[in-house]
Amino acid sequence: MSSFRCFVLCGNMAGLELLSDQGYRLDGRKASELRKVQARMGVFAQADGSAYLEQGNTKALAVVYGPHEMRGSRSRTLHDRAVINCQYSMATFSMSERKRRPHGDRKSTEMSLHLKQTFEAAVMTQLYPRSQIDIYVKILQSDGGNYSVCVNAATLAVIDAGIPMLDYVCASTVGFVDETPLADLCYAEESGGVSSLALALLPRGGQIALLQMDARLHQDNLEALMDAAMTACKGVSKVLDQVVRQHLQEASLATGD
């Protein structure tokens, strides 16, 4: 509902007020407030690990296969660690305009590469020489912050597959408007000319897995933006932690040990 209202607003006026005088954003959130996160692990029986995650109106499905023998090009085999293979795709119906190619275009390839770099920093690949881990992520509904939602969903799927990781990887997209950092941008804010920054974090140690920013921002504001991003990531990590623990409890009760 809220995103619908955003679209209408965008259509009406060009110079949009992203942050009202009272400190509220377009969808009624405060500046540092995250969208509601809902997630489930183990949604597919056939895959080694799978997860579904909703962050506001952005919905993603992640599936993990592996570690398994190298398939396809043998030449990519690494003799000291596992190869991580990521594929990002968007469902044709995920945006207001129908998408022609679900994956393989320039934007998706770049996103796949970012996901790969993120998970190479977190997954303990050195334990599985000569093998391959496949991570497939699909956006079912797009409402901003696609990269971060994908990372969060994929983290849950990797944990579900029982693949060793140093820590959760949590990601968040933040923007800077009117001297105020906004956490967890929605589509209307992302497309409204905000300089945004995507951060993937290993929350416990505070290590950065990936940091991406392709907009102009004054150097003095960077620190405030980074702080906001870190806080947002840690907020996400709390929610993910709860989901994983809940899943563990349920599964261990089912096996009865």
Added chain:
Amino acid sequence: MAADMRLPNIRKLVSLSLSAGDRRDLVVPGDVITSDSGFMRGHGTYVDEEKLTASVAGEVQRVDKLICVRPLKTRFNGEVGDVVVGRITEVQQKRWKVETNSRLDSILLLSSVNLPGGELRRRSAEDELTMREYLLEGDLISAEVQSVFSDGALSLHTRSLKYGKLGQGVLVQISPSLIKRQKTHFHNLPCGASIILGNNGFVWLYPTPGQQDEEAGGFYTSLEPISLSDREVISRLRNCLLALSAHKVLVFDTSVLYCYESSLQHQVKDILKPEVMEEIVMLTQQKLIEQEG
């Protein structure tokens, strides 16, 4: 065609607060297990700033000074002596590659199979050329783990008459952690079918064979038509296995048999309906408890 439809039912939520206190042994990646340096680091853990930290979500297991974390769901970790069922993926020089749900494809060497014509036959270059006559890509085999290589790949052998190529039957794939380790994994069930419970989670159901040919060395496959009653028993067993795995019940000969008996009042195709599944599994669990006590 009559379609079977049902309303969505609400997931039963387990309250976290109820059992959070007494399940201290469940950890998630990044959780510090202990900061005491006197422990040894096992699977599923790593050392971060001299603190022993979990790297997978699962249950902590302590054996003396060794700490491991066992994930709930994982690929097959083979050990020497495990019985596995696998599928040939590749024929190479002097060896076959076998997919066994492991982290890497397993290897079956030409020198560790029984070829027709007795134990002491030498393996010549000719044998290398005719490897495809014994096992082809896509064939299913049962085998035993002979050794584990340093990179975690398994080496298999079929040097016994009970192992070898599998003929007519049904393969069911379940989680390897649901297979109970037992003295024997080959069973002739009294209901009229046989079962191979591979430790890797691959279960093979086949009609109980009659007389075995000693000469064929495990490469002979019968192509005799299977009777309808046998096929029905096998289909029922397959659905029972799926029911047991859906409710995370350990799979071994007794549990399969009890599940089969409890399912007899339903039609084979009905076993997969969620409510029937639940009922059958409940009955099975009751029988198992009665048998134990």
